Amino acid sequence: MTDRREGRTESRSGRSNPRPWGATPPALVVAAAAFAVHLPALFGEFVYDDMTQVLQNRWIRDLGNLGEIFSGSVWSFQAASGVSNYYRPAMHVIYALEYQLFGLKPWGFHLVNLLLHAAVSVLVLLLVRRLFADLGGSLAESRSGFRTPEFAAALLFAIHPVNTEAVAWVAAVPELSFTLFGLLAFLAFRRSAEGWGRFYWLSVLLFFAATFCKETAFVLPALLALYEVLLRRPPASRLVARLFPFAAAAGVTLALRLHALSGFAPEKRWPDLSAFQCALNAAALFAKYLLTLVLPVGLNAFHVLHPVRSPLEPIAVAGLLGTAAFLVASAFAWRRSRLAFFGLQVIAVPLLPVLYVRVVGENAFAERYLYLPSIGFALLAALVLLAIDREKARIAILATVAVLFATGSFARTLVWKDNFALFSDTAAKSPDHFQSQASFANALYEKGEVDAAIERYRLAIALDPGQCTPRQNLATAYLRKGLVDEAIAELTNPAVLGAGDPEASAKLAFAYTAKGWLAAAVTQYEAALRFDPKAAEVHNNLGVVLWRMGQPGRSAGHFAAALALEPGNRRYAENLKLVAP
16 A cells, blocks of 8 residues: 555555664675675776776866766767767766766776675665565565665675676766666655655756766666556556656757767667667677676676677577577566566666667676666565575575675686786677777786787787777887887878877887987877877977977977976976077
8 A cells, every 4th residue: 555645655454664873784784795705806906998088088187177077978078079879968977977086096996896886775665665665565565674675686786796897987976876876766766655845856957967867767767667557557647747858868868868869869879780689689698698697607798799780699699599488578577476476577668678689789788787686686686585495595595696706706706807907808708809908918018917918919810800999009018128110010000090199190200200300200299290290298299309300499499388288397497498598
């Protein structure tokens, strides 16, 4: 029975549901578990996209950049941002706040991720408790304390190895933040019952915030509608009225997104795939996500997509069978258990936006995409445990799974500690992917293992000869070894010249300088500056070359420009003093 007074519901037994603070001891255990299994992240470095999104992100260094943040794509802080399908201004706002608190100390950014995950885990406990009270029927009052299904669900969510990527990777904060706001919005919506009071409008506001975190937040109204139908089966007109403010909030974010990206999803991948083939790949991805939730092994920062093109391919067959099995399970649950049906949809609905391979990134399958869906898995796992009659057996199974999950999460967090650990793991698991090999080569180079890095760069180039960046980085390694001719050969390769990258021009100029070809070096430095006139080091290097050519006047101008861009650089100041009149 539902009390129409806002904020209070009653179970079928007639007793009021426990208030949130009634779950304090289990909540503390869940939060502690969420924090403990990912504790090594606190001692980790910035890795992978963190190097760009945090260390090279000029937006986060000044809160006055909010206008640019909300009017640009996720990569617009870069000079050459290119086309993007991602509009996530909240990510930059979170980074900016973290920068104000911690500077560029990675432990501070990791601490925020850990705290967000702990908070989400506690919200999962509260959410599952409410769902059992609303949709669980006689199951709602069956246990207490640490024997409750909500404790089991929240614990499994908190320590599930598939969530390690979202927690241990600073760049995955959109997953944590949109899930946090989304769960708060759901709980506030549920608290509002059928009313239009403050909790209802708080729910709309929280949903609005979630849409700025990540695109997946747009699916929340679908889950709210499903919850309303399962719980109350309201008239269609009332359901539409209740969801209209959410649609309006989504419309505002969508308008800002269209303006920032110049389209909804302007970047299209795999253009050669037909609509039918896209559907086959969606089924294959969905089945793989389901399997990874149940059996989280072989976790990898980059799962290479080998798109299926025929329904007769084994991966396509497995995907279709897995998707069909899910649909059958959903149909069965619809008739037998509203709670199980809702749990299944919590898995499926948030995955829908990332199953269309034409608009997701090159890493089409990503473990972080399972962060919200894993709540549905945890809910279903709690239901399975409840179906076991013997309490000792339930406790033993939960304890065994918890130990396995916690061990897996702890070990996986260690993999994310730095780029060398991460990409040595990724390169081993994705041997046919050029980017994984190139990233491992970068990590080797940073460790000073230049010869090993050169071999990896060559492997990456062999896997995809048309890529520009590995050739540039190979040229850098060659220059460090004094192999100038080899470096020039890479930098003048058509794949590099055709990219028109100013960094490549600057490296080529440096190589020409080493050969004594000063006029050619000037040409390349000037080409780099035409694209990025604020490159202080390029101005300085060009000044050095001009000084060597006996042109101190032009040289002084570039030294002055370099010093103006970086006033505290002593090297630039000393160079300017040498040529200043």
